[in-house]
Amino acid sequence: xxxNKQKHIQLLKRSQDFKNQGKSFYKESTEEYxxxxxxxxxxxxxxxxxxxxxxxxxxxxxxxxxxxxxEFSSGVFGFRRNFMNASEQFLVQLGAGEVKYFQPDSxxxxxxxxxxxxxxxxxxxxEDYQNPQFYTCIQNRFLNFQKTLNxx
Amino acid sequence: MIEKNWGYKALKxxxxxxxxxxxxxxxxxVLLIRSKVNHKTKRVILVISFINIVLxxxxxxxxxxxxxxxxxxxxxxxxxxxxxxxxxxxxxxxIYFMSNREIIPLIYLNAKNVYITEKVLKKLxxxxxxxxxxxxxxxxxVYIICxxxxxxxxxxxxxxxxxxxxxxxxxxxxxPTYRKTPSRPRTGSALEITRPTAMPHPEFVGLTKExxxxxxxxxxxxxxxxxxxxxxxxxxxxxxxxLKHGAIHGLPYNRKENGSTRTEKSDDNALVMIQSIEDMxxxxxxxxxxxxxxxxxxxxxxxxxxxxxxDEDTKIAAVFNKQTENFxxxxxxxxxxxxELKATHNFGGxxxxxxxxxxxxxxxxxTPINSFExxxxxITPVNDSQIDNSNNSNSK
Numbered sequence: 001x002x003x004n005k006q007k008h009i010q011l012l013k014r015s016q017d018f019k020n021q022g023k024s025f026y027k028e029s030t031e032e033y034x035x036x037x038x039x040x041x042x043x044x045x046x047x048x049x050x051x052x053x054x055x056x057x058x059x060x061x062x063x064x065x066x067x068x069x070x071e072f073s074s075g076v077f078g079f080r081r082n083f084m085n086a087s088e089q090f091l092v093q094l095g096a097g098e099v100k101y102f103q104p105d106s107x108x109x110x111x112x113x114x115x116x117x118x119x120x121x122x123x124x125x126x127e128d129y130q131n132p133q134f135y136t137c138i139q140n141r142f143l144n145f146q147k148t149l150n151x152x
Numbered sequence: 153m154i155e156k157n158w159g160y161k162a163l164k165x166x167x168x169x170x171x172x173x174x175x176x177x178x179x180x181x182v183l184l185i186r187s188k189v190n191h192k193t194k195r196v197i198l199v200i201s202f203i204n205i206v207l208x209x210x211x212x213x214x215x216x217x218x219x220x221x222x223x224x225x226x227x228x229x230x231x232x233x234x235x236x237x238x239x240x241x242x243x244x245x246x247i248y249f250m251s252n253r254e255i256i257p258l259i260y261l262n263a264k265n266v267y268i269t270e271k272v273l274k275k276l277x278x279x280x281x282x283x284x285x286x287x288x289x290x291x292x293x294v295y296i297i298c299x300x301x302x303x304x305x306x307x308x309x310x311x312x313x314x315x316x317x318x319x320x321x322x323x324x325x326x327x328p329t330y331r332k333t334p335s336r337p338r339t340g341s342a343l344e345i346t347r348p349t350a351m352p353h354p355e356f357v358g359l360t361k362e363x364x365x366x367x368x369x370x371x372x373x374x375x376x377x378x379x380x381x382x383x384x385x386x387x388x389x390x391x392x393x394x395l396k397h398g399a400i401h402g403l404p405y406n407r408k409e410n411g412s413t414r415t416e417k418s419d420d421n422a423l424v425m426i427q428s429i430e431d432m433x434x435x436x437x438x439x440x441x442x443x444x445x446x447x448x449x450x451x452x453x454x455x456x457x458x459x460x461x462x463d464e465d466t467k468i469a470a471v472f473n474k475q476t477e478n479f480x481x482x483x484x485x486x487x488x489x490x491x492e493l494k495a496t497h498n499f500g501g502x503x504x505x506x507x508x509x510x511x512x513x514x515x516x517x518x519t520p521i522n523s524f525e526x527x528x529x530x531i532t533p534v535n536d537s538q539i540d541n542s543n544n545s546n547s548k
Contacts, residue, residue, distance in 0.1 A: 019465070022437075024437040024439075024464045025464075026439070026464055026494070027437070027439075027464075034491070034495075037490070037491040040487040041488050041491060044486060044488050074410060074412045075410050075412070077411075077413075078409075078410030079411065080486075081412060081413065082411040084486055087486070087487070112488065113488070113505065115486070116486065116489050116492070116499065117500065117505050118505075120449060123396075123483065124454060126393075126396065127361075137506060140506045141506055144504070144505050144506070
């Protein structure tokens with residue numbers, strides 16, 4: 001998908017209009033909604049790409065036993081929360097015309113699904129982070145993550 | 153009958169027995185005592201006499217004072233003062249001199265502990281020590297009498313002591329506490345899941361933690377919306393999830409430095425979260441995902457057929473297991489997750505990030521390789537040999 005900033009801004013405004021009317025953009029105009037979602041996801045991937053080393057260090061610290069599972073999980077939840085806030089804020093600025101230039105990094109789409117899976121992993125093992133299976137899962141993710149970064 | 157006793161005229165009480173002799177106290181006797189003994193000795197004599205009377209008489213043990221008394225009708229004394237009479241506040245004076253008699257009750261016999269107030273200690277330190285010691289002795293004698301009479305003195309003093317002894321606030325420090333607040337909601341991370349009465353003990357013990365969190369509780373709620381599967385919001389599961397997901401349901405939270413939120417894991421908070429989830433189907437832009445192909449973490453060994461209630465406005469989803477109808481988790485979806493859910497009816501599943509089984513490498517074996525990425529950007533590249541992609545079974 002080729003990112004089109006003008007189209008993205010246009011769809012953001014459409015979405016806001018539906019929201020102001022108390023209607024669901026998804027229900028009312030599914031096709032436009034899906035197009036907007038693709039643009040929004042491109043923004044999310046770009047922000048995650050910019051912050052990839054934070055996740056990397058977090059995982060590395062856990063695997064090297066510098067931090068325990070609870071701390072790691074808390075870090076993942078916190079990272080995701082900050083990431084969502086940053087994405088939301090960026091989209092608001094974009095919709096308001098405050099962003100002059102934006103083009104998502106083409107490599108960022110390679111991280112698709114990474115944070116979602118990591119989050120679900122931590123949520124599933126909540127209060128059971130001593131479980132060796134949790135460590136193995138994170139280790140697998142880390143090595144695949146390394147491989148992806150190495151393929152940049 | 154009058155006879156001589158210790159050189160004085162005495163009356164012998166034949167009714168009481170031969171041990172007690174009543175001595176008529178005349179003015180001459182009193183004068184004799186006054187002239188021969190001093191004040192301290194008088195007290196000692198009185199105490200010894202008291203002990204003798206008690207120990208060598210035929211006093212019968214009696215029931216606990218105040219415990220077995222028959223109920224008596226309550227008589228309210230009508231006030232005899234007039235409206236215009238001046239009111240005297242007895243405790244207005246800040247400096248209040250206490251007599252020895254008033255000091256004694258300040259030595260609390262609270263169960264197995266004895267509290268001696270500062271006032272008593274000061275009194276004992278400064279003057280008239282012997283007089284106080286006599287009074288203390290009297291107190292001990294009374295206690296011995298109670299013991300001999302099968303009266304649980306501690307039971308009496310315990311109640312007095314609890315009211316007067318210093319209390320401790322359990323919320324601060326490591327002080328012991330005597331306070332019990334059963335109505336206070338329980339807090340803390342440890343789940344004390346109680347066994348349902350209908351469930352046999354061996355069966356409950358054999359459950360995994362995950363299954364224990366799904367046992368029934370009287371605070372469980374049922375979501376029943378026509379045209380959709382019936383769902384159950386379990387109290388224990390909600391209490392378990394409220395810690396990290398309470399914030400998105402409007403509960404108060406602490407935000408950690410790393411950005412994560414933490415809500416107090418309490419019964420009350422769990423109930424609020426249950427209510428929030430129960431209300432989700434009634435939100436204006438709620439969307440049900442309950443088709444046959446809907447899964448959670450599909451493609452992994454943890455995947456299961458699921459039902460989602462998703463709020464379009466807040467992007468909050470509640471996940472239920474379609475087979476058991478039980479609430480599993482809740483979270484706010486990223487746009488990526490939301491799109492994945494809408495497009496594939498699944499999220500949190502196999503995403504390619506865990507495919508492949510890593511050779512059992514200890515963390516130290518993840519050795520950095522010198523490269524531009526490693527040296528400049530801090531990335532540690534990994535060899536393909538470290539990942540075994542031959543086994544695509546997901547370890548999730």
